Amino acid sequence: MFSFLIKRLVQSFMVLLSVAFIAFALFKFVGDPINNMVGQDTTLVEREALAERLGLNDPFPIQFFNFIKGAAVGDFGLSYRHKVPVSQLIAERAPATLELSIISALLSVFVGIPMGVYTAIRRKGFLSRSFMTVSLVGISLPTFLIGILFIFLFGVILRWLPTFGRGEVVQIGFWSTGLLTWSGIKSLILPAVTLALFQMTLIMRLVRTEMLEVLTTDYIKFARARGLKENAVNFGHALKNTLIPVITIIGLQLGLVMAFAIITETVFQWPGMGMLFIQAIEEVDVPVMAAYLMMISVVFVAINLAVDILYAFVDPRLTIDGGSKHG
Amino acid sequence: MALLDVKNISIGFPSRHGMFVAVKDVSLSVERGEILGVVGESGAGKSTIGNAIIALLEPPGEVIKGEVYLNGARIDNLSAEEKRLIRGKKIGMIFQDPQTSLDPLKTIKQQLVESINLHLKLGRKGSEKKAFELLEQVGIPDPLIRMEHYPHQFSGGMRQRVVIALALCGEPELIIADEPTTALDVSVQKQILDLMRKLCREKNVGMILVTHDMGVIAEVADRVAVMYNSQLMEIGETKQIIGNPQHEYTKSLISAIPRPDKKVRRFPLVTYIEDVVERKDEFDVSTHWLGQSRDFEMKVADDGTILQLENLGMRFQITNSLFKSKRRYLDAVKDVNFNIKEGETFGIVGESGSGKSTIARMVTGLYKPYKGAVKFLGKEISAISHTPEVLPYRRQMQMVFQDPFSSLNARMRVMDIVAEPILFHKLAGSKAEAEHIVLDLLKLVGMSDDAYAKYPHQFSGGQRQRISIARALATRPRFLICDEPTSALDVSVQAQILNLLKDLQEELNLTMMFISHDLPVIRQMCDRVAVMRHGQVLELAETEKLFEDPQHEYSQHLLSLMPQLDMLQA
Numbered sequence: 097m098f099s100f101l102i103k104r105l106v107q108s109f110m111v112l113l114s115v116a117f118i119a120f121a122l123f124k125f126v127g128d129p130i131n132n133m134v135g136q137d138t139t140l141v142e143r144e145a146l147a148e149r150l151g152l153n154d155p156f157p158i159q160f161f162n163f164i165k166g167a168a169v170g171d172f173g174l175s176y177r178h179k180v181p182v183s184q185l186i187a188e189r190a191p192a193t194l195e196l197s198i199i200s201a202l203l204s205v206f207v208g209i210p211m212g213v214y215t216a217i218r219r220k221g222f223l224s225r226s227f228m229t230v231s232l233v234g235i236s237l238p239t240f241l242i243g244i245l246f247i248f249l250f251g252v253i254l255r256w257l258p259t260f261g262r263g264e265v266v267q268i269g270f271w272s273t274g275l276l277t278w279s280g281i282k283s284l285i286l287p288a289v290t291l292a293l294f295q296m297t298l299i300m301r302l303v304r305t306e307m308l309e310v311l312t313t314d315y316i317k318f319a320r321a322r323g324l325k326e327n328a329v330n331f332g333h334a335l336k337n338t339l340i341p342v343i344t345i346i347g348l349q350l351g352l353v354m355a356f357a358i359i360t361e362t363v364f365q366w367p368g369m370g371m372l373f374i375q376a377i378e379e380v381d382v383p384v385m386a387a388y389l390m391m392i393s394v395v396f397v398a399i400n401l402a403v404d405i406l407y408a409f410v411d412p413r414l415t416i417d418g419g420s421k422h423g
Numbered sequence: 424m425a426l427l428d429v430k431n432i433s434i435g436f437p438s439r440h441g442m443f444v445a446v447k448d449v450s451l452s453v454e455r456g457e458i459l460g461v462v463g464e465s466g467a468g469k470s471t472i473g474n475a476i477i478a479l480l481e482p483p484g485e486v487i488k489g490e491v492y493l494n495g496a497r498i499d500n501l502s503a504e505e506k507r508l509i510r511g512k513k514i515g516m517i518f519q520d521p522q523t524s525l526d527p528l529k530t531i532k533q534q535l536v537e538s539i540n541l542h543l544k545l546g547r548k549g550s551e552k553k554a555f556e557l558l559e560q561v562g563i564p565d566p567l568i569r570m571e572h573y574p575h576q577f578s579g580g581m582r583q584r585v586v587i588a589l590a591l592c593g594e595p596e597l598i599i600a601d602e603p604t605t606a607l608d609v610s611v612q613k614q615i616l617d618l619m620r621k622l623c624r625e626k627n628v629g630m631i632l633v634t635h636d637m638g639v640i641a642e643v644a645d646r647v648a649v650m651y652n653s654q655l656m657e658i659g660e661t662k663q664i665i666g667n668p669q670h671e672y673t674k675s676l677i678s679a680i681p682r683p684d685k686k687v688r689r690f691p692l693v694t695y696i697e698d699v700v701e702r703k704d705e706f707d708v709s710t711h712w713l714g715q716s717r718d719f720e721m722k723v724a725d726d727g728t729i730l731q732l733e734n735l736g737m738r739f740q741i742t743n744s745l746f747k748s749k750r751r752y753l754d755a756v757k758d759v760n761f762n763i764k765e766g767e768t769f770g771i772v773g774e775s776g777s778g779k780s781t782i783a784r785m786v787t788g789l790y791k792p793y794k795g796a797v798k799f800l801g802k803e804i805s806a807i808s809h810t811p812e813v814l815p816y817r818r819q820m821q822m823v824f825q826d827p828f829s830s831l832n833a834r835m836r837v838m839d840i841v842a843e844p845i846l847f848h849k850l851a852g853s854k855a856e857a858e859h860i861v862l863d864l865l866k867l868v869g870m871s872d873d874a875y876a877k878y879p880h881q882f883s884g885g886q887r888q889r890i891s892i893a894r895a896l897a898t899r900p901r902f903l904i905c906d907e908p909t910s911a912l913d914v915s916v917q918a919q920i921l922n923l924l925k926d927l928q929e930e931l932n933l934t935m936m937f938i939s940h941d942l943p944v945i946r947q948m949c950d951r952v953a954v955m956r957h958g959q960v961l962e963l964a965e966t967e968k969l970f971e972d973p974q975h976e977y978s979q980h981l982l983s984l985m986p987q988l989d990m991l992q993a
Contacts, residue, residue: 315525413573
């Protein structure tokens with residue numbers, strides 16, 4: 097178990113390092129940072145001085161090392177456009193994106209799994225069939241289209257929910273939250289549901305397929321032959337076995353929620369990191385792009401690591417292995 | 424009053440083509456403390472009866488006619504909830520594969536306590552105590568420690584004991600055991616059968632033992648019901664059924680069982696069973712492509728040795744580690760030495776994990792030996808695997824695998840499956856010639872004329888094994904390795920395949936390495952036998968000598984475990 101963890105950590109580190117390299121390469125190849133920072137009337141000498149101050153004249157490995165050193169403590173330099181530290185920009189925007197993604201993730205897991213279980217157990221029921229049909233829509237329509245349809249239906253026609261922005265936010269320390277005000281919560285509903293829909297349907301279908309498979313196994317038959325009640329068979333034995341392979345995929349998908357947030361944030365004008373990133377691309381604001389790239393990869397790697405550890409907790413075959421086999 | 428009374432039961436599975444009747448008009452009864460064996464080949468409907476009694480028929484199966492009485496009370500027309508109350512409490516069930524019948528994510532204790540508390544309502548403490556007692560009864564050592572373990576920490580035999588303990592949780596009056604020992608080794612099988620018989624007697628529990636294995640029946644059953652083609656053929660005392668069968672089907676079934684007690688030249692042909700295609704020899708092998716130019720320039724040594732194993736060893740790494748001292752290895756094969764002579768059938772017998780299949784895989788080049796050498800026709804073929812130089816030697820050696828269901832590519836037609844080795848080794852001048860050879864090969868192994876255009880799934884297990892043999896013969900090999908070629912087959916089909924192998928050996932002068940865990944089959948097939956355990960050859964002797972006068976302790980032990988069919992007519 098311990099060596100497994102070490103191995104995973106080393107792998108994660110390698111992944112982060114390669115992403116860092118790509119992010120760093122952005123600086124080198126996407127435009128000249130000096131040109132982006134200074135005006136036209138800056139003299140060559142001044143430019144040279146600026147390049148020296150920013151370390152742009154150092155050899156490549158040293159620049160990369162300095163970049164990593166900065167990245168490790170969250171220092172990605174100044175945003176070319178806003179002229180403030182990137183870390184500060186990210187810190188301002190992160191709560192919005194995190195709230196949106198976490199709520200969406202929770203929504204897709206806690207709605208998706210029960211729906212999957214239900215459709216597996218009552219395979220032929222009317223409700224199951226409707227879930228399946230609706231989920232097909234959820235999986236085949238692109239997120240931005242669903243978002244626009246939602247805005248049209250709930251915002252324009254029914255006028256129930258706001259269609260853009262975060263509503264009123266409350267500042268708690270460095271964290272600004274929309275969850276404590278009524279308008280904040282109302283603003284969150286549409287984007288969160290839009291973002292969750294795809295993952296929800298995916299998780300539902302995944303759980304359903306896996307559960308149907310588990311229900312045909314011998315130990316389920318044997319559990320029935322032991323006279324266990326249907327609920328004990330379905331939830332006591334089948335569900336846990338279903339979730340083991342599903343956990344990995346769900347973990348990966350939750351990483352995607354954050355990445356997908358870019359589109360949803362754009363559609364709903366959500367002031368999060370996704371919007372920041374889109375603007376950064378438009379204006380070739382390389383430090384922001386690099387920071388965003390690093391952040392997303394850290395989240396992905398962290399989720400994966402968590403899933404691996406979780407796996408070991410749910411599946412006894414992984415934790416106690418090798419030496420203890422006797423009989 | 425009998426414990427269980429099944430009266431004229433018929434079970435059907437509705438399908439698009441009308442009702443498929445899996446069981447037709449079967450009546451049987453079980454007394455307390457009695458073991459009733461239900462025997463038959465695959466598809467005979469024997470498991471379906473067991474499932475119907477405990478009301479666990481796979482949908483859409485249903486009882487279409489007849490009644491089931493338990494202790495005189497009718498149980499087949501109860502509601503679903505009432506039936507559930509009977510399951511586990513009145514009728515327990517044991518399944519075939521102990522590897523898969525336990526929930527892998529719960530400890531043994533959790534599963535036992537769940538069942539006990541449900542049926543006996545003993546509370547937590549009481550249930551745990553009962554679980555302890557049950558594990559002790561079924562012979563699990565250190566129950567207190569072992570019950571905290573998960574299923575994967577038990578061996579196959581121990582797991583089956585746990586399954587039996589679970590079936591006993593509700594103190595049932597009847598137990599249905601569906602092939603309870605099929606997935607186990609002989610020595611473990613013997614222990615489990617003894618345990619089941621003991622429990623039946625002690626607890627005065629009736630048992631229905633569903634199996635395809637006459638040896639198991641002879642070992643434990645008091646009475647036997649013989650099923651064939653959905654119908655009950657014959658029911659009676661075990662001694663009478665095996666020693667003096669009345670029905671034609673039973674007679675032919677009994678005659679197809681490989682005899683453990685003496686060697687016969689051929690297996691008696693099962694006459695009752697349909698779709699037996701007798702091989703018609705329409706061409707003379709010696710003048711045919713098959714008999715010609717089989718690279719006879721590769722000469723067998725003067726003493727007739729065709730295959731030579733020298734200090735052969737195989738080691739698998741079971742724990743990976745950066746540090747050498749922490750790595751752990753499993754020596755699957757340790758220092759094996761033997762020679763196989765041309766034209767003989769060399770048997771390797773042993774229980775699972777004894778290393779017998781590993782040897783086959785090293786000989787064929789699927790594994791690279793950890794040490795030692797494989798010499799075939801005087802050439803060392805173990806080190807170099809697929810250089811052009813070694814290819815002609817590899818071609819001389821072919822393998823027939825155990826499972827005919829997974830050893831044929833499901834997406835290829837039989838024609839392509841058999842033609843592939845011919846084309847790969849460029850043994851035929853043209854594709855048309857290769858196809859002509861395939862047709863002859865299929866005829867040679869007793870397949871019907873239209874088989875070439877079909878896919879593997881359209882054939883039964885026995886027919887598929889014939890296709891595997893045809894494919895193995897397609898490179899004109901001199902040496903054939905058969906790894907448990909019949910252990911997945913019914914006994915009547917097994918008799919046909921074994922006869923076929925014997926015939927082919929004679930006609931093509933094949934040398935065979937025959938791997939099996941089944942001692943009677945080994946006795947019928949082999950000239951010499953190596954007995955293996957833990958990767959070592961313990962005894963190597965002429966077959967008859969081994970069976971009459973085994974020298975090594977383990978050989979004696981194995982032979983004593985062989986189910987005795989001494990009720991058989993001489």
